[in-house]
Amino acid sequence: MAYYEQDFKEIAHCGANTTINIACDDEGRKSAAFGIVSRSAGPMSAVGVYILLPHGIPVSDFKMGGIGQPFDPPLPEGCVPAILGSDSLGCWGHQCPQCGGYFRNGHHAAIYPQTCPYCGLRTAAFQFLTPAQRGFLAHLAGTFEEELAAPDVKGTERQVEIDMESLVKQAADEPKPDFYYASQTQQTRYNCEHCGEFNDIRGLYGYCAACGWRNNIQMLAVRLEEIRQSLNSAQSQSEATVGQSVSAFDAASRDLAKQLVRRIPMKPARKEALSRLVFHDVESETFKRLKDFFDLNPLKGIADKDARFIRLMMERRHVYEHNAGVIDRRYIERSGDEEAVEGNLLRENRENAHRLIGLLMRMASNIDKDFHEIVTPTEWPISYFKERQKRGRHGSVLKRTLRVIHAAGAANVRKVRILPVHHRLDFAHAVNVSNAGCYRSIPASRRTAAMGRERHQRRRADAEGPLRRRMTASSSERCLPSRNRVVIV
Ligand SMILES: [Zn+2]
Numbered sequence: 189m190a191y192y193e194q195d196f197k198e199i200a201h202c203g204a205n206t207t208i209n210i211a212c213d214d215e216g217r218k219s220a221a222f223g224i225v226s227r228s229a230g231p232m233s234a235v236g237v238y239i240l241l242p243h244g245i246p247v248s249d250f251k252m253g254g255i256g257q258p259f260d261p262p263l264p265e266g267c268v269p270a271i272l273g274s275d276s277l278g279c280w281g282h283q284c285p286q287c288g289g290y291f292r293n294g295h296h297a298a299i300y301p302q303t304c305p306y307c308g309l310r311t312a313a314f315q316f317l318t319p320a321q322r323g324f325l326a327h328l329a330g331t332f333e334e335e336l337a338a339p340d341v342k343g344t345e346r347q348v349e350i351d352m353e354s355l356v357k358q359a360a361d362e363p364k365p366d367f368y369y370a371s372q373t374q375q376t377r378y379n380c381e382h383c384g385e386f387n388d389i390r391g392l393y394g395y396c397a398a399c400g401w402r403n404n405i406q407m408l409a410v411r412l413e414e415i416r417q418s419l420n421s422a423q424s425q426s427e428a429t430v431g432q433s434v435s436a437f438d439a440a441s442r443d444l445a446k447q448l449v450r451r452i453p454m455k456p457a458r459k460e461a462l463s464r465l466v467f468h469d470v471e472s473e474t475f476k477r478l479k480d481f482f483d484l485n486p487l488k489g490i491a492d493k494d495a496r497f498i499r500l501m502m503e504r505r506h507v508y509e510h511n512a513g514v515i516d517r518r519y520i521e522r523s524g525d526e527e528a529v530e531g532n533l534l535r536e537n538r539e540n541a542h543r544l545i546g547l548l549m550r551m552a553s554n555i556d557k558d559f560h561e562i563v564t565p566t567e568w569p570i571s572y573f574k575e576r577q578k579r580g581r582h583g584s585v586l587k588r589t590l591r592v593i594h595a596a597g598a599a600n601v602r603k604v605r606i607l608p609v610h611h612r613l614d615f616a617h618a619v620n621v622s623n624a625g626c627y628r629s630i631p632a633s634r635r636t637a638a639m640g641r642e643r644h645q646r647r648r649a650d651a652e653g654p655l656r657r658r659m660t661a662s663s664s665e666r667c668l669p670s671r672n673r674v675v676i677v
């Protein structure tokens with residue numbers, strides 16, 4: 189995808205307009221409902237944040253729920269429910285309130301806390317709103333107050349839209365108003381193997397923003413697989429492979445240990461003792477200290493002969509990396525290699541390299557497991573992901589929702605709509621109702637495949653024809669059930 193060819197590149201807003209529907213009843217009492225409308229076919233998701241008037245300060249996330257369900261938690265006094273649209277890839281930019289680090293992920297969850305990939309802070313998602321998103325909320329609050337003060341005829345209603353759509357369509361060099369917010373690509377993108385969530389972070393290692401699992405082992409597995417492949421295809425020699433794989437293991441493990449030092453309160457002396465950890469030597473103080481201080485045991489479950497093999501290979505790495513492969517006294521004394529002769533060149537074979545990679549991965553997994561017993565992950569996204577995998581991933585959820593829509597019949601499809609989407613993404617929004625309390629749509633291509641071309645074209649004609657106009661008239665009602673209206677007497 190073009191967006192991902194560069195680090196730190198702006199990703200446009202999805203172009204969905206936040207709407208405010210203002211109604212004036214026969215007695216002159218006004219009420220308002222907030223919604224969102226998107227007229228483009230690209231990915232978008234929407235979340236709800238309660239903002240405090242008059243300045244639009246975010247105070248809480250809320251779960252939008254399904255048709256007829258009230259927002260959860262209920263509206264706090266003095267607040268209105270603002271709806272925010274994602275970036276044009278359906279993801280969210282976030283900024284950590286503690287360390288200031290910026291990251292993206294696929295969620296702004298209302299029902300479980302979010303984790304900062306960099307410092308590990310775990311708190312409500314709205315706390316991670318970026319300054320630009322906060323600027324938008326302030327603008328929304330200002331617009332709401334202005335519109336509410338404007339005169340209305342009794343028994344009428346009207347809809348105001350914060351026009352993001354035309355801002356997105358502007359040329360890139362045209363200045364955009366302060367309330368416009370976009371997001372920015374980072375450097376490492378991955379789907380967390382524990383909860384399936386997308387993450388886009390600066391650097392290589394980080395906590396998953398959804399479940400809080402650190403990605404070191406996932407990244408290490410990728411790197412070790414690359415090393416294996418280049419060994420198998422004879423692009424690199426066994427000697428080089430030993431050095432590369434130990435380095436990768438060392439970097440991933442050291443980063444985890446650094447996190448422990450950073451996050452667990454300890455005396456300065458202990459901090460100092462942990463400041464020079466090396467994972468390329470199993471005999472080093474590192475392994476002993478990790479065991480003593482944190483009950484963290486990289487060699488757990490590894491047989492003695494394998495542990496001896498690891499020690500031998502780590503000594504060999506030292507020779508390859510620091511002595512051009514020539515056997516020295518240190519190697520003879522420390523490796524336990526009885527055939528070694530000082531001054532000879534040390535030769536490596538492929539089997540040893542593969543065996544080492546397998547054992548490094550086992551040690552890393554031990555560290556990871558122990559680490560996450562101390563720094564515990566958020567359970568909800570992990571168990572939700574497991575459950576989804578059991579059901580056969582997204583596909584079956586989508587198919588089941590489609591079956592519901594099919595069963596309802598084409599004429600009733602509109603009743604399934606839960607947002608005022610001219611977006612033609614109705615059922616996709618429905619898919620996500622149960623997922624963390626925000627709505628997510630999926631790209632047209634996947635939808636078309638699932639629904640069949642004919643149905644897609646019919647919907648398209650609907651969306652662009654009379655239906656669109658009809659929906660515009662009452663879209664906020666459709667979006668937010670009346671009990672979610674804010675009544676201002
Ligand atoms: Zn942080």
Ligand SMILES: [Zn+2]
Pocket residue numbers: 380381382383384385396397398399400401569
């Ligand atoms: Zn995760």
